[in-house]
Amino acid sequence: MSFAPESFKYGPKSTNTDHFRVFSVARDSFGAFIRLETLILWKKMKWSFSLVVATVAIVTVAVDAVENPRIIVVGAGAAGIAAASRLYQKGFKNITILEASQRLGGRIRTTPFGSGIVEIGAQWCHGEQGNVVYQLASVYRGLLKSSIIADEDAVLIRSSGISVPEAVAERLQAMAEGIIESEDRDTYEGSLGDFFTKKYWQALATPAFKDIPRELAEQFLVYYHNYERGYTAYDSWFEVAASETDSYVEPAGNQDIAWNGKKGFSSILDIVSGNFPGTKNTSLTPVPLSKLIAYGKFVSNIRWKGSADGDVIVTAQDGTTYEADNVIVTVSLGVLKENYKTMFTPALPTVNQKAITGLYFGTVNKIFLLFDAPIPEDFPNTVHLLWYKSDLTALRASPYAWAEAVSTFFRIDNQPNVLMAWMNGAEGRRAEYLRDAPIRDGVLHLLKIFAKNMKFGNVTGLLRSKWSSDRLFRGSYSSRSITTETLNTGARQLGTPVRNAANEPVLLFAGEATNPVHYSTVHGALDSGFREANRLIRFYGA
Numbered sequence: 086m087s088f089a090p091e092s093f094k095y096g097p098k099s100t101n102t103d104h105f106r107v108f109s110v111a112r113d114s115f116g117a118f119i120r121l122e123t124l125i126l127w128k129k130m131k132w133s134f135s136l137v138v139a140t141v142a143i144v145t146v147a148v149d150a151v152e153n154p155r156i157i158v159v160g161a162g163a164a165g166i167a168a169a170s171r172l173y174q175k176g177f178k179n180i181t182i183l184e185a186s187q188r189l190g191g192r193i194r195t196t197p198f199g200s201g202i203v204e205i206g207a208q209w210c211h212g213e214q215g216n217v218v219y220q221l222a223s224v225y226r227g228l229l230k231s232s233i234i235a236d237e238d239a240v241l242i243r244s245s246g247i248s249v250p251e252a253v254a255e256r257l258q259a260m261a262e263g264i265i266e267s268e269d270r271d272t273y274e275g276s277l278g279d280f281f282t283k284k285y286w287q288a289l290a291t292p293a294f295k296d297i298p299r300e301l302a303e304q305f306l307v308y309y310h311n312y313e314r315g316y317t318a319y320d321s322w323f324e325v326a327a328s329e330t331d332s333y334v335e336p337a338g339n340q341d342i343a344w345n346g347k348k349g350f351s352s353i354l355d356i357v358s359g360n361f362p363g364t365k366n367t368s369l370t371p372v373p374l375s376k377l378i379a380y381g382k383f384v385s386n387i388r389w390k391g392s393a394d395g396d397v398i399v400t401a402q403d404g405t406t407y408e409a410d411n412v413i414v415t416v417s418l419g420v421l422k423e424n425y426k427t428m429f430t431p432a433l434p435t436v437n438q439k440a441i442t443g444l445y446f447g448t449v450n451k452i453f454l455l456f457d458a459p460i461p462e463d464f465p466n467t468v469h470l471l472w473y474k475s476d477l478t479a480l481r482a483s484p485y486a487w488a489e490a491v492s493t494f495f496r497i498d499n500q501p502n503v504l505m506a507w508m509n510g511a512e513g514r515r516a517e518y519l520r521d522a523p524i525r526d527g528v529l530h531l532l533k534i535f536a537k538n539m540k541f542g543n544v545t546g547l548l549r550s551k552w553s554s555d556r557l558f559r560g561s562y563s564s565r566s567i568t569t570e571t572l573n574t575g576a577r578q579l580g581t582p583v584r585n586a587a588n589e590p591v592l593l594f595a596g597e598a599t600n601p602v603h604y605s606t607v608h609g610a611l612d613s614g615f616r617e618a619n620r621l622i623r624f625y626g627a
């Protein structure tokens with residue numbers, strides 16, 4: 086969830102497979118008896134392992150494993166780091182995080198650009214109360230600050246280059262937001278697009294809006310749809326049910342909070358793992374992430390049932406295998422959609438499968454342009470684009486047709502020479518396959534249309550996201566479609582732990598898409614990681 090719409094590498098990479106391998110070797114050397122004995126004892130006794138120590142005192146390595154169940158976290162994004170950190174900080178030390186890429190953070194991707202950094206993924210902390218990102222980061226004075234986009238209202242500019250008068254824009258925005266938040270949605274049977282369009286024209290027919298010309302009303306409707314597409318990452322609001330099983334609960338407070346400092350949003354990963362410099366949050370034990378994370382490990386299969394001793398066997402695409410007692414999967418819903426049929430053996434229970442197919446995973450992308458001069462002073466902090474039909478027709482016939490996907494321009498905090506374009510929908514996804522030069526030219530073409538009278542400097546750099554074509558994400562964030570409602574599924578179902586024959590939670594799911602109230606955000610991802618860590622902490626009685 087974003088809008089108001091590559092990267093840090095943490096220390097030396099290490100493959101933290103040693104304790105797993107050591108445990109396997111120990112088990113091989115001491116034989117099946119001790120293996121089974123030990124396993125059964127700890128599973129029965131959870132963390133009361135004194136008897137185990139007495140029984141097989143010589144098997145020190147195995148006893149370590151008994152004390153410390155082997156937990157694998159798949160994915161080192163916000164959810165994975167939260168889950169691993171909470172477990173480690175509660176005394177679980179036998180943790181390995183398998184991450185397919187060469188960096189941590191996932192959809193948090195703070196990247197050096199221009200004179201500072203930009204956020205290719207998560208950018209703003211949305212809200213304060215009930216937002217774990219805000220709770221953790223606001224402890225550090227000066228780390229968070231209200232974004233420049235919160236300083237003034239967004240400006241609607243038409244393709245004539247003329248802004249919609251502020252008072253008119255405010256009334257239209259307030260009316261549109263009222264429709265989106267309306268309680269009638271809950272009982273409406275049909276798409277959000279149908280619901281919104283109906284209510285919108287009803288409102289415009291009332292005396293309060295009789296001054297709004299039809300042409301502006303139509304332009305606003307097209308823009309607002311594009312804006313909503315960016316906010317919730319779907320291609321069309323006609324794909325989305327008006328009523329939703331899960332609905333996002335907005336944490337109260339400022340929705341557009343930006344980050345100070347070189348690490349931007351990535352700071353939250355340091356904070357959660359107790360590694361933030363000068364930490365004041367002394368209650369959090371520093372987690373040695375560089376030791377726990379094995380990079381370059383694309384998990385291709387998780388055998389969660391079937392091994393003789395109840396182990397879960399995780400296989401990475403490079404052929405490495407790992408044994409674990411519990412696995413927490415935090416890969417994106419996009420990755421699950423693409424791989425769930427081969428990624429789990431046996432197949433996942435229906436409840437999880439239905440959620441994977443039923444929940445929606447859409448794409449929004451960002452383009453950053455760096456100029457050799459500051460963005461003109463008159464250019465507002467946030468600009469939404471409204472098209473005259475004839476201009477849109479001309480754009481569609483031009484080499485820049487893809488640029489219809491751009492809904493909004495934003496200035497960037499602390500970077501006066503950088504402009505961000507926000508791209509939505511199928512056109513935005515297709516644009517991922519274009520080279521940088523036509524993308525740059527397309528954005529400049531838009532600026533010529535919408536900021537005709539402003540003089541921009543020369544472009545000296547371009548950076549952009551490609552969330553959909555990246556096999557490690559396959560999109561940006563989750564939302565709810567009509568299929569979600571038809572299948573009567575949602576985030577809770579996706580997050581249902583999978584249990585073995587002994588009813589033990591062997592396969593757990595975290596990640597933003599598993600959060601029923603804060604999906605599509607970093608705070609939702611963190612909460613979900615903590616939730617699954619807590620589930621294991623309770624299970625082991627730690």
Ligand SMILES: Cc1cc2nc3c(=O)[nH]c(=O)nc-3n(C[C@H](O)[C@H](O)[C@H](O)COP(=O)(O)OP(=O)(O)OC[C@H]3O[C@@H](n4cnc5c(N)ncnc54)[C@H](O)[C@@H]3O)c2cc1C
Nearest residue numbers: 087160162163164185191192207208209384596597606607
């Ligand atoms: C463009 C954009 C803008 C956003 N803006 C905001 C914002 O302003 N505020 C906000 O709160 N949120 C925002 N979000 C959403 C936020 O970034 C995500 O909700 C959150 O970061 C998701 O974290 P996660 O841990 O659930 O998943 P991810 O970050 O996707 O982490 C999953 C990890 O698993 C790894 N992985 C994938 N497949 C495998 C595999 N097979 N084996 C091993 N590892 C694998 C991935 O490389 C990744 O590191 C935005 C997202 C995008 C894309």
